[in-house]
Amino acid sequence: MNNAKFDFAGNAITQLCGVKYPIVLGGMAAISGPQLVAAVANAGGLGVVGGLRLPPLALRRWIRETRALTDKPFGVNLVPQFGGPDVFEAQFQVILQERPQLLSLFYAQDYSADMIRRAKAAGLTVMVQVGSVALAKIALAEGADIIVAQGSESGGHLNRGTIGIMPLLTSILEVAQGRPVLAAGGITTGDDVRAMMALGASGVLVGTAFIATEESNAHPLYKQKIVEATTDDTEYRTGYSFGWTYGTPHRVIPNRDKWNLLRFIGGGARAIDKPRMAKKLSLYAGQGVGKIHSVVPAAERVAQLASGLALPASRLVTEEGDAFTHAAAQGRMFVEQRSAARPLGWQ
Amino acid sequence: MQLRDNGLRFSPLTVVLHWAVVVALLSILGLQASVEYASSDALRGAFVRWQNLAGLILFLVSLYRFWARITSYHPLPVGTPNPIEVIVSRSVAVALALAMVLLPVAVWASRAAAGVAVELPAGAVIPLLLPTDATLKYVVDVLFDIGASAFLAGLALHIFGAVKNHFLLKNNTLKRMLGKHVEL
Numbered sequence: 062m063n064n065a066k067f068d069f070a071g072n073a074i075t076q077l078c079g080v081k082y083p084i085v086l087g088g089m090a091a092i093s094g095p096q097l098v099a100a101v102a103n104a105g106g107l108g109v110v111g112g113l114r115l116p117p118l119a120l121r122r123w124i125r126e127t128r129a130l131t132d133k134p135f136g137v138n139l140v141p142q143f144g145g146p147d148v149f150e151a152q153f154q155v156i157l158q159e160r161p162q163l164l165s166l167f168y169a170q171d172y173s174a175d176m177i178r179r180a181k182a183a184g185l186t187v188m189v190q191v192g193s194v195a196l197a198k199i200a201l202a203e204g205a206d207i208i209v210a211q212g213s214e215s216g217g218h219l220n221r222g223t224i225g226i227m228p229l230l231t232s233i234l235e236v237a238q239g240r241p242v243l244a245a246g247g248i249t250t251g252d253d254v255r256a257m258m259a260l261g262a263s264g265v266l267v268g269t270a271f272i273a274t275e276e277s278n279a280h281p282l283y284k285q286k287i288v289e290a291t292t293d294d295t296e297y298r299t300g301y302s303f304g305w306t307y308g309t310p311h312r313v314i315p316n317r318d319k320w321n322l323l324r325f326i327g328g329g330a331r332a333i334d335k336p337r338m339a340k341k342l343s344l345y346a347g348q349g350v351g352k353i354h355s356v357v358p359a360a361e362r363v364a365q366l367a368s369g370l371a372l373p374a375s376r377l378v379t380e381e382g383d384a385f386t387h388a389a390a391q392g393r394m395f396v397e398q399r400s401a402a403r404p405l406g407w408q
Numbered sequence: 409m410q411l412r413d414n415g416l417r418f419s420p421l422t423v424v425l426h427w428a429v430v431v432a433l434l435s436i437l438g439l440q441a442s443v444e445y446a447s448s449d450a451l452r453g454a455f456v457r458w459q460n461l462a463g464l465i466l467f468l469v470s471l472y473r474f475w476a477r478i479t480s481y482h483p484l485p486v487g488t489p490n491p492i493e494v495i496v497s498r499s500v501a502v503a504l505a506l507a508m509v510l511l512p513v514a515v516w517a518s519r520a521a522a523g524v525a526v527e528l529p530a531g532a533v534i535p536l537l538l539p540t541d542a543t544l545k546y547v548v549d550v551l552f553d554i555g556a557s558a559f560l561a562g563l564a565l566h567i568f569g570a571v572k573n574h575f576l577l578k579n580n581t582l583k584r585m586l587g588k589h590v591e592l
Contacts, residue, residue, distance in 0.1 A: 116416075116484045116592035145481035148415030151592075303491035323492065334490045 069370045073241040074107075074264040077186050077206060078162055079134040081105030082367045083264025084254070085188075085209075085243060086271050088138020088165050089217065089345075090114045090304075091331045095123050096276040099130030100359035105367065109136040109165050113143050114304060117151040124159045136163030136188070141172040143304055157183050165190065165209075167218070170199050177204045190245065190266070192220030197233045201240065208233055209266050212246030213297065216269045216347030217329070219310040223297065227260065234261045249349035254369025267366060269347040272329075274359040280330035282339035284356050290314050292351030298343070302327035313343040314350065413480040416592055422476065423587050425469050429508060432466040435459075457529045463512045464534065470508035477505050484592050487579045497569050500562045507559040514552040521545035 069075070074083035084106035086093055090113035098108030110127060112120050120137070127135055137156055141149040153176060156164055164180045166173060167190040177187045181204060189200035190209035197208050210233045212226025213219060226246040233242050241263035248257060249270040257265050272279045273287040296315045299308050303326060316324035323341035330339035357365075410419045439459035446452035485494050516534060519526050523540035527533050538544065573581035580590040 114484075118591060144415035144484060146414075147481070148484060151416060303495065326491075328491055331490075333488060338490055338492065 069367065072263055074207065074243070077241065078107050078136075080107045082363065082370060083107075083241075083243070084363055084366045084370075085109060085136075085264060085266040087217070087245065087266055087268030088112065088136065089268050089272070089329065090140075092272055092278050092329055093138070094278040095126035095130055097271060097274060097278065097359055098127045098135050099133075100274070100276040101271070101363055102127075102131040102133035102135045104360035104363035106363045107134065107136060107163065109138050109163070110161070112137045112152060112156075113140045115152070116148075117155050120152055121155045121159060124155070124161060134162035136165050136186075137161050138165040138167065140167050140169070141176070142168045142306065146172075153179070156180070156185070160185065162186060163188055163207075166205075168220070170196060173200060173203045173205070181206070188243075191233070192229070193222050193224060194229070194232045194236060196220060198236055201236065201238060205240070207241050207243060207263075208237060209243045209245050210262070211266075212244070213310075213312075214247030214348040215245055216295065216312045216350070217345040218302065218305060219297075219312065221310055223310075226257070230257065230260050230262055247347050247349035248366075249347075249352045251365055251367070251369030253349065253352075254366050255371075256369075258370065265366065267362075269345075269350055270353055270362055270366070271359060272346070273353050273356045274362050275356060276359045278331050278333075280332050280334055280336070280339040282336055283330045283344055286314055286339070286344055287346055287350055287353055288355060290346060290350045290353075292348060295346055295348050295350060296343075298327060300325060300327070311345065312347060314346045316341060316343045412476065413483060415481045415484055417483050417589070418584065420587065422473075423585060425473055426585060428469055429466060429473065432462050432469065433508075435462040436466065453527075454529075457527050460526050460534070461528050463515060464528065466508055467512035470505055470512075474502070474505040474509055477502055483584075486573070486581045486584060486590060486592070487577060496565075500565050500569075504559065504562050504566060507555060507562065511552065511555055511559060514548055514555060518545055518548045518552060521548055 069082050072083060075081065082105045086098060086101045086106060086108045088109035088111045090111040093109060093111035098110050101108035110123050115123060124137065139149065139152055149172065160183065163186045165188045166176065169176065169189060173189065180187050186206045187204070188207040188209060189205040190211050191197045191200055192211045200208055210226065210230040211219060212229050213223040214226055226244055230242065230244050243264045243266045244257035244262035245266040248254060248265045248267050254265050269287060271277055273284045294314050295312050297310065297312050299310050301307050302309060302311045311327045313327045318340065321341045324343055326342055327345060328342040329345045330342060411421055413419050413422055436459055439455050439462065442455045443452050443459065446455055482498055516526055517538055520536040520538040521541050521544040525533055525536065570582050573579050580588060584590045
C-alpha cells in the first residue's frame with residue numbers, strides 16, 4: 062500500500078472541515094455510500110455521502126450508518142433539482158437535524174440563497190460545485206464557504222459548458238475573495254493533486270478514482286470498466302441520464318457493445334443492480350479514468366492522492382537557491398508572480 | 409388538501425381519480441358485455457348510452473390526469489428499484505393516461521364518421537362534428553385497434569408491476585395508490 066509518508070501541515074480546507082487531507086470524495090449518487098464515505102474519512106480525507114435520489118428516510122439511515130463506521134467529519138451532497146422542491150426540503154430537514162460537517166450542493170443556484178443561509182445558521186460548512194465563473198460568483202455572493210471548480214474532464218454530471226479545469230480553476234480563484242477552491246475533473250493520482258495545488262487549489266474533489274475502490278457501492282462490472290478504460294474512452298454527452306433533466310451534460314464511458322437502448326442513457330450501476338445494467342448502460346467516468354489500474358481499498362486511494370500534497374522536491378531545492386527545474390515549481394512561481402495576494406493551495 | 413403530486417406523495421385527488429378511471433374502464437367493459445347479450449334493442453340502446461357516458465367521464469378525467477401527470481413531479485419510488493424499471497413504469501403510466509384520452513376520441517370519431525349518434529342518458533347527445541365518410545371511419549378504426557392493443561399491453565404491464573411490488577417485493581407501492589401514507 063502506498064501510504065502517505067508525511068503529515069500534511071493543513072490548510073483552509075482541513076481547518077474548515079476538520080480533516081487531515083484536503084482530499085474530498087465526490088458525493089456520487091448511490092455510489093458514495095456509508096462504507097466508502099467512512100473509509101475515506103478514516104483515511105484522513107473528507108467523505109461525502111451521495112444524497113441525490115435518496116428519499117429522506119434513506120438519507121437519514123445512510124448518515125447514521127456512516128456515523129456508526131467513523132467518528133471523523135463527513136459531508137452530504139444534495140442536488141435540489143432532483144425530485145422537486147418538496148423532496149429537497151425534506152432532505153434538507155434531515156441534514157439540519159443530523160448535522161454532518163458539510164453540505165455539498167450542485168445545480169443549486171435556484172435554491173442556494175435560502176439554503177446556504179439556513180445551513181450556515183445551523184453550523185454546517187457549505188460547499189457548492191460549479192462549472193463556470195458565473196455560477197461561482199452566485200455561490201460566493203450567497204455565502205458558500207467552499208467552491209468546487211468542476212472542470213469538464215469530470216465524470217458524471219456537469220454544469221453547462223465545457224471549461225477545462227485549468228482555466229476554470231484559475232479564473233474562479235481570481236474571484237474567490239480568498240475562500241478556498243477545490244479542483245475537480247480528471248484527478249486520479251498524486252501527480253494530479255500536485256498539479257492542482259500548484260495552480261492554487263486548496264484541495265481536490267475526486268469521484269471516478271473512488272468508484273474503483275473496494276468500499277464503493279458500484280457494481281463489480283462497473284469497477285472493472287473503470288479499470289479497463291483508457292484516457293480516450295470517455296465522451297461528453299448532453300442526452301438522457303436517469304433522473305436528470307434531458308440535456309444535462311454528463312461524461313460517460315459510452316457503451317459500444319451490442320446495440321441496445323440503454324447505451325444512450327448515462328448512469329452508474331450499483332452493486333444491487335443486475336449485471337445487465339452495468340453491461341448496457343453508458344457508465345459515468347471522468348477523463349482521468351485511464352490512470353486507474355486496479356480496485357483498491359479507499360484508504361489506499363486517499364494515500365495515493367495525498368502523496369501529491371507533499372511539496373515537490375524541486376520546490377525545496379528552489380527555496381535553497383538552486384535553479385528551477387521542476388514543472389510544478391515553475392507553475393507555482395508563475396502563480397506567485399501573477400497574484401501575490403492569492404493564497405496558494407498548500408497554505 | 410394537497411391537490412398536486414409532489415416528489416414525496418400522490419395527492420388524494422390523484423388517488424381518487426386513478427380508481428375512478430378503473431371504475432369507468434370496468435364499466436365500459438361490463439356494459440359492452442351487456443350490449444352483446446342484451447335481450448332487446450331498447451335495453452341494448454340503454455346500455456350503449458350508459459357506456460357512452462362512461463366513455464365521456466373517462467375522457468374528461470383522463471384529460472385532467474394526463475395534464476396533472478406531465479406537469480407535476482412524480483413521487484419517488486418505494487424501495488430501491490433499478491432506474492430502468494422506474495423509467496419504464498413512469499412512461500407506461502403516462503402512456504396509459506394519454507391512451508385514455510385518445511381512445512374515447514377515436515370511438516367518437518369512428519361513430520361520427522359512420523353517422524351514428526353518440527347518445528347519452530336523459531336524451532343528451534354528443535355532437536357529431538365529422539362528416540360521414542367510410543374511408544375516414546376505416547382509418548380511425550385501424551388506429552383505434554392499434555391504440556387499444558398498445559393500451560392493453562401497457563395495462564398488463566402496469567398491473568403486473570403493481571402485483572409484483574405488492575406480493576413479490578412486499579412493499580407499499582400498491583398501498584400508496586390506495587391512499588396509505590407512506591413515509592419516504
